[in-house]
Amino acid sequence: MTVLRFDSVSKQYPGGRVALEDVSFDVGAGEMLFVTGHSGAGKSTLLKLIHLSERPSRGAVLFGERNLLKVRGRRVAMHRREVGVVFQDHRLLTDRSVFENIALPLILRGMRRGEIGKRVRSVLERLGLGDRERALPTQLSAGEQQRVGIARAVVSEPRLLVADEPTGNLDPTLSAEILALFSALPEHGTSVLVASHDLGLVKRMRKRVLVLDQGRLVDDIAPEDLADA
Numbered sequence: 365m366t367v368l369r370f371d372s373v374s375k376q377y378p379g380g381r382v383a384l385e386d387v388s389f390d391v392g393a394g395e396m397l398f399v400t401g402h403s404g405a406g407k408s409t410l411l412k413l414i415h416l417s418e419r420p421s422r423g424a425v426l427f428g429e430r431n432l433l434k435v436r437g438r439r440v441a442m443h444r445r446e447v448g449v450v451f452q453d454h455r456l457l458t459d460r461s462v463f464e465n466i467a468l469p470l471i472l473r474g475m476r477r478g479e480i481g482k483r484v485r486s487v488l489e490r491l492g493l494g495d496r497e498r499a500l501p502t503q504l505s506a507g508e509q510q511r512v513g514i515a516r517a518v519v520s521e522p523r524l525l526v527a528d529e530p531t532g533n534l535d536p537t538l539s540a541e542i543l544a545l546f547s548a549l550p551e552h553g554t555s556v557l558v559a560s561h562d563l564g565l566v567k568r569m570r571k572r573v574l575v576l577d578q579g580r581l582v583d584d585i586a587p588e589d590l591a592d593a
């Protein structure tokens with residue numbers, strides 16, 4: 365089953381450069397893959413088209429059966445519930461506890477409190493944050509903060525998780541740890557697409573890699589071909 369399909373997608377910003385040019389690829393259910401390329405290659409733009417922060421100039425983005433061109437107005441918020449997003453700077457609320465940060469998307473959906481508590485604690489355990497629920501984000505290490513960002517993105521059980529340079533502020537050891545956490549998500553039914561400019565780090569994860577160069581998809585490397593890539 366296909367979770368995501370880019371069909372000849374191009375994106376040109378108003379008055380700006382071409383950020384993506386005729387990009388096509390499919391992501392299967394439960395698949396994890398990376399998109400890599402130099403700064404300006406179009407990685408962020410590709411992710412923004414998926415969570416509808418931007419719209420393509422040409423071509424179509426399909427999310428399951430849904431053509432995102434047709435998702436407008438109130439449906440944008442509904443779509444975003446099914447697509448978790450992790451940012452480099454994690455964007456946590458600094459005056460709210462770890463628990464509250466993660467619970468927020470569920471509160472906004474009107475979920476019952478008992479159910480929220482269960483879900484948040486289960487995600488905290490999975491991400492090794494079980495003893496940190498009362499802490500404020502500023503009391504956490506950089507790696508813990510990013511794990512809270514991931515927890516907040518997965519607590520809604522999205523079909524797809526997209527992450528834009530999630531290890532950008534972390535040292536190599538922590539980066540590898542965070543990427544290993546992403547690798548475990550497909551077991552729970554979430555497909556994962558991670559953008560990173562760090563090709564060395566990405567290759568070590570042994571997952572499929574899309575390579576963008578000046579907006580063009582120039583390579584789509586299967587895990588078994590990574591050694592000679």
Ligand code: ADP
Nearest residue numbers: 377380381383402403404405406407408409410
């Ligand atoms: P990456 O994430 O790989 O660094 P981006 O998707 O951010 O690449 O950028 C791709 C290209 O699009 C770059 O040339 C960038 O300057 C341009 N770009 C990105 N966002 C905008 C924008 N909002 N307006 C105009 N140009 C943009």
Ligand code: ADP
Nearest residue numbers: 377380381403404407408409412418452528529
């Ligand atoms: P990132 O690619 O990690 O999102 P950037 O620093 O490239 O971060 O971009 C920050 C913001 O500025 C983004 O919202 C992006 O769309 C916008 N942006 C990037 N390049 C340009 C550009 N050339 N002109 C206008 N806006 C841009």
